[in-house]
Amino acid sequence: MIYGTEENRNETECAGFVLKYLEKQGAQARITLNKGCINTICLLNGKTDRLQMSNDRALTIQIYHKNRYGNFSTNRLEKGELEKFAENALRATMLVEEDPARALPEKELYYRGENRDLGQFDSSIFTIPDERKKEIVLEICSSMEGNRYLVSAESEYNDYLDYQYIIDSQGFEAHSLQTDFDVSAQCSVRNGADARYESSWYESAMHFRKLDYKRCGIEALERGIAKFNPAKVMSGKYNMIIENCCASRVVSPVINGLSGSLVQQKNSFLAGSLGKRVFGKNVTFKDRPHRYGMAGSRYFDSEGIATKEMTFIENGIINNYFIDSYYSRKLNMPVTVESPSVPEIVCRNESGNEFRGPRELMREMGNGILVTGFNGGNCNGATGDFSYGIEGFLFSGGTIIHPVREMNITGNVVSLWNNLAAVGKDPLKWAKWQIPSLAFENINFNGK
Amino acid sequence: MQESFASLFGVTCSQLQKLISIAMEEGGEYADIFFEYTTANELSLRDNRINRAGSHIDYGVGIRVIKGEQTGYAYSETTAMPQMEKAARFAAKIASSGKTLSMPAALRKIEGNDFYPMKRDLESFGIEEKLPFLELLDRRIFELERRCTKVRATINDSLSKIMFFNSYGEFYTDTRPLVSVVGSATFEHDGRLESAGASKSFRAGAEILSGPLIEELARAIAAKGAFLFQARQPAGGEMPVVMAAGSSGILLHEAVGHAFEADFVRKGTSIFSDRLGMQICDKSITIVDDATLAANRGSLNYDDEGIPGQRTCLVEKGRLNSFMHDRISAKYYNTAPTGNGRRESFRYMPIPRMRATYMENGEFSREEIIAGVRKGIYATDFSNGQVQIGAGDFSFYVKSGYIIENGKLTAPVKDINIIGNGPQALGEISMVGNDRTIDNSTWTCGKGQYCPVSCGMPTVLVKRLVVGGLT
Numbered sequence: 001m002i003y004g005t006e007e008n009r010n011e012t013e014c015a016g017f018v019l020k021y022l023e024k025q026g027a028q029a030r031i032t033l034n035k036g037c038i039n040t041i042c043l044l045n046g047k048t049d050r051l052q053m054s055n056d057r058a059l060t061i062q063i064y065h066k067n068r069y070g071n072f073s074t075n076r077l078e079k080g081e082l083e084k085f086a087e088n089a090l091r092a093t094m095l096v097e098e099d100p101a102r103a104l105p106e107k108e109l110y111y112r113g114e115n116r117d118l119g120q121f122d123s124s125i126f127t128i129p130d131e132r133k134k135e136i137v138l139e140i141c142s143s144m145e146g147n148r149y150l151v152s153a154e155s156e157y158n159d160y161l162d163y164q165y166i167i168d169s170q171g172f173e174a175h176s177l178q179t180d181f182d183v184s185a186q187c188s189v190r191n192g193a194d195a196r197y198e199s200s201w202y203e204s205a206m207h208f209r210k211l212d213y214k215r216c217g218i219e220a221l222e223r224g225i226a227k228f229n230p231a232k233v234m235s236g237k238y239n240m241i242i243e244n245c246c247a248s249r250v251v252s253p254v255i256n257g258l259s260g261s262l263v264q265q266k267n268s269f270l271a272g273s274l275g276k277r278v279f280g281k282n283v284t285f286k287d288r289p290h291r292y293g294m295a296g297s298r299y300f301d302s303e304g305i306a307t308k309e310m311t312f313i314e315n316g317i318i319n320n321y322f323i324d325s326y327y328s329r330k331l332n333m334p335v336t337v338e339s340p341s342v343p344e345i346v347c348r349n350e351s352g353n354e355f356r357g358p359r360e361l362m363r364e365m366g367n368g369i370l371v372t373g374f375n376g377g378n379c380n381g382a383t384g385d386f387s388y389g390i391e392g393f394l395f396s397g398g399t400i401i402h403p404v405r406e407m408n409i410t411g412n413v414v415s416l417w418n419n420l421a422a423v424g425k426d427p428l429k430w431a432k433w434q435i436p437s438l439a440f441e442n443i444n445f446n447g448k
Numbered sequence: 449m450q451e452s453f454a455s456l457f458g459v460t461c462s463q464l465q466k467l468i469s470i471a472m473e474e475g476g477e478y479a480d481i482f483f484e485y486t487t488a489n490e491l492s493l494r495d496n497r498i499n500r501a502g503s504h505i506d507y508g509v510g511i512r513v514i515k516g517e518q519t520g521y522a523y524s525e526t527t528a529m530p531q532m533e534k535a536a537r538f539a540a541k542i543a544s545s546g547k548t549l550s551m552p553a554a555l556r557k558i559e560g561n562d563f564y565p566m567k568r569d570l571e572s573f574g575i576e577e578k579l580p581f582l583e584l585l586d587r588r589i590f591e592l593e594r595r596c597t598k599v600r601a602t603i604n605d606s607l608s609k610i611m612f613f614n615s616y617g618e619f620y621t622d623t624r625p626l627v628s629v630v631g632s633a634t635f636e637h638d639g640r641l642e643s644a645g646a647s648k649s650f651r652a653g654a655e656i657l658s659g660p661l662i663e664e665l666a667r668a669i670a671a672k673g674a675f676l677f678q679a680r681q682p683a684g685g686e687m688p689v690v691m692a693a694g695s696s697g698i699l700l701h702e703a704v705g706h707a708f709e710a711d712f713v714r715k716g717t718s719i720f721s722d723r724l725g726m727q728i729c730d731k732s733i734t735i736v737d738d739a740t741l742a743a744n745r746g747s748l749n750y751d752d753e754g755i756p757g758q759r760t761c762l763v764e765k766g767r768l769n770s771f772m773h774d775r776i777s778a779k780y781y782n783t784a785p786t787g788n789g790r791r792e793s794f795r796y797m798p799i800p801r802m803r804a805t806y807m808e809n810g811e812f813s814r815e816e817i818i819a820g821v822r823k824g825i826y827a828t829d830f831s832n833g834q835v836q837i838g839a840g841d842f843s844f845y846v847k848s849g850y851i852i853e854n855g856k857l858t859a860p861v862k863d864i865n866i867i868g869n870g871p872q873a874l875g876e877i878s879m880v881g882n883d884r885t886i887d888n889s890t891w892t893c894g895k896g897q898y899c900p901v902s903c904g905m906p907t908v909l910v911k912r913l914v915v916g917g918l919t
Contacts, residue, residue, distance in 0.1 A: 044517075050829030053522040053538045054795060074505040075525045089503060093638035095575040097497040151716045151838075188838050190719040194871070196717055227839070232914075235685045240559065265598050266634045267643050276846070330495075376702075376834035376843030377865040377916070382634060385681060387865035387916035389834070389843035406841060408865045408916035410684055446684030446916050 008163075011035070011057060013079045015167050017256075018086050020059055025090055027065040028104055028169035032302070034058050035163040041133050042156040043141045048134075049154070061086065062105035063093045064169075069102040069167075101329035104303075109171050109325070119293035120178040125159055133157045136213055138444055140185050143217035149225055151188040151196050155217060158182050172304040180295065181205050182430075184214040185220035191228045197225030204430040206293055225371070226393075230405035232448040233394055239368025240409065240443040241361045243392075244426045246373050247435045251382075253379040253386065253413045254285070255340060258312055258320070260327030262381060269319060269384035269413065279316040279417040282348045286311050289341030296342040296432035307337055316418075344434035347423045355425040361439045363398035364422055368396055369407070369445060377408065394420035408446040416440060418429040453611040453621040457483045457509070457527045462614045466529075467511065470536040472615055475543035476513035476520070477777070479536075480614035480753060481508045484794040488606035491575055493582040493599065501575060510794040511535045515543035517714070517776055521797040552617035560620060560659050560749040560756045563740055566653030570607045570625050573654040578603045581629065584607040588666035589633050593673050598634040603627075603657070612754050620750050626900060627656050628890050632666050635673035644672035644847075647890040649900070652743040662848065672829065675848055679860035684852055684917025688824035689866060689910045690817055690852065694885040695830045697903025699910075700735055700805050701893070702833035702842040703870040704793050708737075708770075709788070709895075710777035712837045719840040719871055720768060728768050729874040734808040735763040737772055739787055745888065746804035746902040753789035753798045760786040762805075772800045776812050792897035802893060806904030810880025814907040817879045819855040826850045826857055827866065840870035865916040873910055881907030889900065 015031040022029040035057045042050040058072045059082070070093030074085050140155035152392040160180040167173045182204035188196045205211040249289060256262060258269035270278065287306035291297050300306055303325055312320045323331065324338035355361045358370055370393045377388030386412040393400045424437035454460065464481060471479035475917050492500040509532060510523040520542025522535035586599045608624040630647030646668040650656045691699055704720070712718040722727070735888035739748040739757035748757040753775050761769050773781070773788035777800060818826060826849050833844035846864045850857040886904035893901045 017618065048518055048542065050518070050797070051520045051538070051542050052797070053535070055525065056795070057525060069499065070501040070503075072503050074507075076505055076507050092501040092503060092575055095579075096491075096501045098498060099495075099497060099499045102499070154715075189839075193717055194722075195840060196719060196721075198717060198836060198838045200765065203467050230839075232686075236844075266630075266641055267598070267634065269641070271641065292511045375836060375841055375867060376832060376845060378832055378845040378863070380643070380863045382641040383724070383863070385854065385863040387681070387863055389841075389867040389916075391836075391841070405839075406869060406914045408684060408843075408867055408914060410681060410864065410916040410918060444684070444918055447915055448686045448914070 011015055012079060012165050014079065014082060015059060015165060017079060018059065019167055019169065021083060021086050022063060022090060023169055027063050027090055029064065030062040030166065030168040032040055032060040033165040037161040038155065038158055040158050041137050042154065043137045046141050046145060046150055049350055056179065061089055063089055064103055065090065065093050067100050067102045068093050068096045069097045069099065070096060091155050099287050101326050104170050105167055105305055105335065107170050107324035109134050109305045109306060111174060113174060115191060115299050118290065118297045120206050122179045124208050125179045128208060131375055136183060140183060140213060140217040142189050144185060144221045147221055151190050151401055154186045156184045166304055168304060172211055174300055174304065176298065181208050181209065182212045183211065183216050185217040185402060186223050187220050189221070189224040197224050199227065199228040220347040227403050228295065230403035232406055233404045233445065234448060235290050237442050238445050239365040240371060240440045241358055241368060242371045242438045243358050243363060244424065244435065244437045246371065247438050248433045249374050249388065250416060251345070251433065251435050253381070253384065254417065255343060256381055257384070257413070260321050260323040260331060263321050264327050267382050268384060273318045274321065276318055277316045278318055278414055279313060280348060280420050281316045283313060283316050283417050283420055284346045285313040286346055287337070287340040287343050291342050295430060296343050300336045304339065305335060310336060315435070323398055333435065341401065342432060342434060344427065345423060345436065347420060349422045351422070355422055355424050357424045358437050361424055361437055362395045365439050366398060366406065367396045369393065369404060370400045379413060386411060386413060404447070406447065410444045410446060416443070419443065450621045452551065453609065455611060456485060456589060457611055459527060460772055463529060467532055467536045468615050470533055471511055471513045471540050476515050478541060478615055479512065480516040480612065480622060481509060481511050482752060482794050483611040486606055486793070488604065490602055491578045493586055493601045493782055495598070496586060498579055498582060506793060508794040510564060510797070511539045512797050513539040513542050514776060514908055515554045517780060518542050519797055523794050526812065531886050548562065554806050555617050555619055558618050558620040558750060558754050559758065561740070563747040563749055563757060564625060564651040565745055566625055568654040569627040570605050570627070570654055577654070577864045584659065584662050585631050585666055588663060589631070589670050592666060592670035593635060595635040595637045596633050596670070596673060599631065600633070601631040603629050611751070614754055618754055620754060622749050624651065625642065625653055625655065626651055626745065627660070628763065629657065629665060630890060631669050633669050633673055635677070637677050640677065642673055642676040644676060646672065649745045649890040650669055650743045650888060651745055651747050673847065675860055676862055679848060679862035681915045682825070682861040684864065684915050686912055686914050688821050689913045689915065690821060690824065690826045691792040691908050691910065692826065692828040693814070693883045693903060693907045695883060695887040695889060695903065697806050697887055698830045698833045698844045699904040700807060701802060701901070701903050702844055703868065703873050704735065705802050705805050706835050707837050707870055708841065710771040710781065711800050712772045713771050714777045714780050717838045719838060722723045723768050724771065725764050726768055728763065729766045730877060731766040732810045732880045733763060733766050733877060734761065736761055736808060737788070737802055737805045739803040741804050741886065744804050744886065744902055745891065745900045746802070748787065748803060750791045751787040751798070752791045753790060755785045755787040758787045772802065774798055774800045790899050792899060796897040799895065801895060801899045802901050804886065804902040804904065807880065807883065807906060807908070809882045809884045809906050812879045812881050814881055814883055817881055817907050817909050818852060818857065820879060820909065821852045822854055824852045825861065826852050835870065841867065842870050843867040866913050868913040873913060875917050876911040877908050877911040883907055
C-alpha cells in the first residue's frame with residue numbers, strides 16, 4: 001500500500017516538515033510527494049522471463065526566494081537527511097539570479113477541491129492474485145504460439161499505482177491517486193528470408209475489469225505477418241492515412257508549438273500566431289481535462305492551478321497557448337494550463353461523411369499510403385519542418401496492395417495540417433491523447 | 449569491501465551475505481546486489497540570467513536473481529535490512545526449484561581500471577564556479593552571431609557511487625562522474641526563426657570545464673545558426689550519402705549496433721542472429737564497442753554486473769566477430785561476458801547495451817570520398833535515430849549537411865531523415881576515411897531504460913540510402 005498507511009502519513013509529514021523549514025528561513029516553496037508501485041510479469045515463449053517489483057517515492061522541492069528559483073528532489077526521506085538537503089537547496093537557490101517572474105501562482109487560480117471523483121482508481125489492485133496476472137500473460141503468449149512464422153513471442157503484464165501529494169506556502173494542498181493496468185504482446189515473425197519482422201500491441205485500462213487483453217497477442221501476430229514482403233515505392237506525392245495508434249506523432253509538434261516556454265524563447269513555429277488562422281479550417285483541437293475515467297484527466301496541474309476545458313485551436317485559428325504562471329508573467333499573458341491533459345481533435349470532414357477508421361478512410365481517399373508506425377525522424381520546432389521515417393502499406397482502390405519499406409515523409413507542420421482531408425472516429429479508448437486515424441492529401445513521400 | 453562505501457550504504461559484509469542467501473534460497477543460480485547513490489546537479493541560464501538551480505539525489509539498491517535465462521528483480525529505496533530482505537525474497541521467486549547453492553566465504557575484489565580519474569572532484573564544485581562558464585557561453589554566442597535573440601544553456605554534473613556484490617563472493621566499488629554542457633540558441637532574420645544547439649559531455653571531474661571548451665561550443669552553435677538560414681530541405685529520394693566524421697557514428701549505433709546486442713540475438717529477433725563469424729561487409733570495415741576511452745561518456749571501469757570495462761571488436765575486417773553480451777547471454781552462448789551489462793539505475797536490471805561505438809580508420813581522405821560522388825548528400829550534423837532490430841530498417845535525422853554535385857559540396861541542406869536497412873547499408877559502405885573522430889555530445893541510448901553512450905566514425909561513403917526531402 002502506498003496510500004492511507006502509517007508510512008504514507010510519515011511521508012506527507014516529511015513534505016510538511018520541509019515546507020515549514022523553508023518558510024522559517026524566509027522562503028516560499030511547493031513540495032510534491034510522488035509515489036509509485038509497479039508489478040511486472042513478463043513471459044518469453046511461454047516461460048517466465050522476468051518478474052519485477054518496483055516501489056518508488058521522491059520528494060520534489062521547488063523553492064521561491066526573493067524571485068529566485070530552484071528545483072530539487074530526493075528519495076531519502078529521513079528527517080535528518082531532509083533538513084540538510086533543504087538547507088543546501090536553499091543555499092543553492094540564493095546563488096541564482098533574481099527573475100521577477102519567479103513566484104508561486106496567484107492563489108485565485110488554485111483548484112479548490114471537492115469535485116467529483118474522476119474514476120481513475122481501482123482498489124482491486126490490492127487483491128488481484130499473482131496467479132490471475134500469470135494466467136493473463138500466459139493466455140496472451142499462447143495466442144501467438146504455434147504459428148508457423150513465429151520466431152519469438154513475449155507478453156507482459158504491469159499494474160501501476162501512482163499517488164501524488166502537493167503542498168505549498170500559499171495553503172494549497174491536494175492529492176491524487178491513480179491505477180493503471182496494462183498488457184502488451186510483442187512478437188518476431190519470419191517467412192524464410194533474413195529479415196524478422198517485429199510487431200507489438202498494447203492495451204491499457206484504469207480499472208482491471210476493463211482491461212481488454214483477449215486479442216492482444218493475435219493483434220501483434222497479425223500485424224507482424226502483414227509486414228512480410230515489403231517493397232520500395234517511388235518517391236512522390238501521395239495521400240497519407242495515419243493509423244490511430246501512431247497519429248499522435250504528427251499532433252505532438254502542434255502541441256509543442258503551443259508551449260508557452262517555446263513561444264517565449266522564440267523557439268516555436270507558432271510564436272506570434274495567437275488569433276491567426278494557421279491551419280486548415282477543419283482543424284480544431286480541444287483539451288477536456290475532466291473526462292471521467294480517462295488516463296490524462298486531472299483537476300489541477302503540477303502548480304495546483306485548476307484545469308478547465310479549453311479550445312486551443314478552433315477552425316485552424318490559434319486560440320490559446322499553454323501558459324503556466326511563470327510564462328504568464330514572462331509573456332504578459334493570462335495563465336491557461338502548463339500542458340494539455342486530454343487533448344482531442346474535433347475535426348469536421350468536408351464531405352459530411354463519417355469514417356470509422358483506416359479501412360473507411362482508405363475507401364474515401366482511394367489511393368495512397370497507410371502509415372502504421374514511425375521509424376525515427378524529427379521536427380524542427382522553430383520552423384515546423386519535419387522528416388520522419390515511416391512503415392505502412394501502399395493502398396489503391398481503397399484496399400491494401402503491399403507493405404512499404406525504407407520510406408520517409410518530409411514537409412512542414414503548417415502545410416501538413418492544411419492538407420487534412422478527413423478524420424476517423426477511432427481514438428484508442430485508453431490513450432491520454434484522444435487522436436483518431438487521420439487522412440492527409442498531397443504528402444511528400446521519399447522512396448526509391 | 450571498501451569501508452567508505454559500506455558505510456555510505458549502511459551495510460556490513462555479513463548482511464550482504466545474508467541477502468545473497470535469501471535471494472538464492474528458492475534455487476537461483478546467480479544473484480547480485482547493486483547499490484547506488486547518485487547526486488545530480490544542474491544550473492541553467494535563460495534570457496541572459498542564471499535562473500534555475502537544481503540538485504537531485506537518487507539512492508537505493510537493486511537485487512537480481514538469475515535462473516537459466518530467467519530473471520527476478522526488485523529494488524528498495526532504503527538500505528534498511530527489512531526492506532532489502534523483502535526485495536531479495538521477491539527476486540528469489542523467479543526460481544521455484546533446484547539446489548540452493550552456497551556462496552564462497554572469502555570475498556574477492558574484481559580488478560578494474562580507472563578510465564575516468566577526477567583531477568578536480570565534483571562534490572566540492574559549487575555553483576559559483578559554474579556560473580562564469582554559462583555566462584561566457586551566453587555572451588560569446590551573442591558576440592559571434594548578431595542574429596541570435598535567445599540563448600539557453602545548462603551545466604549538468606552527476607556523481608554516482610556504486611557498490612556491487614554477487615553470489616560468487618565478488619565485489620567492486622566505483623565512482624562514476626559525468627559532466628555535460630548543453631547550449632542552444634534561437635536566431636531571427638527577416639522574421640524567420642532558426643534554432644541550433646550543441647553539447648559536450650565527459651566522464652571526468654570538474655577540470656573538464658574550461659574556457660576553450662565553452663568557446664568551442666559557442667562557435668559551433670553560432671555557426672550552426674548562421675548555416676541554417678542558408679539551408680533548405682533538399683529533393684529527396686535514393687542516393688549516395690557521405691557521412692561526415694564524428695557524430696555520424698549514429699549510423700553504426702542504429703544500423704548495426706542494436707542488432708549486435710546479444711539479448712536480441714538470443715531471442716532470435718536480430719537480423720544478425722545467424723551470422724556470427726560471417727563476412728558481413730567490406731574488409732576495410734572494423735567496428736568496435738569500447739568502455740576504455742579516457743573520460744568518454746560511454747566508458748565504464750566495470751559494467752553493472754561486475755565485468756571489468758573492456759574493448760570489444762564487433763566486426764573485424766568485415767567479419768562479424770562478437771556480439772555484446774551480458775552475463776545471461778554469455779552463459780547462453782558459452783562465451784565470456786563482454787562488459788556490456790548496463791542499467792540506467794538501481795531501478796533497472798542490467799541488459800546488453802552499447803558504450804562508445806565507433807568504426808576504425810580506413811585509407812581515404814575526406815576529399816577523396818566526396819570527389820567520388822556525382823550526386824548525393826554530405827551529412828554533417830545528426831540527432832536522434834531508431835532501428836527495427838529484426839527487419840534491420842534504421843533511420844537517423846540529419847540536422848545539417850550539403851548537396852554533393854560532381855564531387856563538390858554545393859547547397860546547404862537541413863532537417864532530413866535518412867532511412868535504410870542495416871545489413872544492406874553496411875554492405876554498401878564503399879569508402880572509409882582516415883579521419884576517425886569520437887563525438888563527445890550528450891548521446892543517450894534508450895532501450896526501455898536510458899544509458900549515456902558515445903559514437904564515432906571516420907568519413908564514409910554509403911552508396912545508397914533513402915534521403916528525406918521535397919519532391
